[in-house]
Amino acid sequence: MPPSSQQTPHPAADPDGARRCWMGVLARASADEIAGCLATLPTQPAHLRLRGPETGLVMVRGRAGADGAPFNLGEMTVTRCSVRLPDGRVGHAYVAGRDGRQAELAALTDAMLLDEAARAEVEQAVIAPLAAAQAARREAEARRAAATRVQFFTMTQMR
């Protein structure tokens, strides 16, 4: 995934951008990571499962060179869950893989983040540390890859 899609889009240009961003962070975090972050919050609302967690397949479509004709790249396993909080807010999650607990916790966190009053606190406690950990992982991986990078231009000069 290109790094640009993980940055927060401008709120005016994309009102759902913030939600898309935190849903992406939750989808990339494991169940234990989310549970650990949620445990630092003073209260966790009880939730009702509206649907799922249930696992299924989605067809991933691709375009050659990003602008060619669309084709079916392949199917991937996805788990989804929707939950409702006592005040009626509904949170959704679609995560890759078969971890129902991750999907449920992600949907619960999504619903909690929809409350404008509590959003800052939940973002601080859950989304920020998860996003930081994911950025650090990406960074470490990029560093490892960069160490084996071959500079073709330099090689021609050395010859």
Place this chain on the structure above:
Amino acid sequence: MTETRFPGFADPVLDAQASFRAVLEAMSRPGRVQQVVVPPELPPGLSPAAAAVLLTLVDAATPLRLAAGPEAAAWARFHCGCPLVRDGAAVVLDPTATLPDLDPGTDEEPERGATLILAVASLEEGAGWRLTGPGIRDTHRLRVRGAPAGFVADWARNRARFPRGVDAILCAGSRIAALPRTVLIEEG
């Protein structure tokens, strides 16, 4: 809008199987009243049994004609993933729908006939309509309160176009009774 505040079955697999069994029993023994498992909460506009039958029978391959308000429409879209249509529906839950204007299928494909889900006030066995036909040994009595006016006359015309025709599932509370297109209804 496809977001709903209302859940589906408490246990999606077992409750849907139990309800499917109840619908199967109801269809194979016309007029016998069966209990379905009902969802823990319901959107406004749907009776418990009608909601259970929708969750059991309707999916993405089943166009649904639903007239029970926007909450119920969003709930059906969310849990069943069905297309909501006006014409050509496979399952119909609309108090204004009458038997003659529903799709009866074709002679080649009579199984394409629509299924009408009809919310009624009550279903009692032992008195009322006299039912005869396949699945009933002699006669079966079913009292239906709250059926639409002219239903029995419409049913006779529906039965006359066999093998084409519309099947009906009557719902009251958490109870259902089915009228497959083969059944003959006599009043009195």
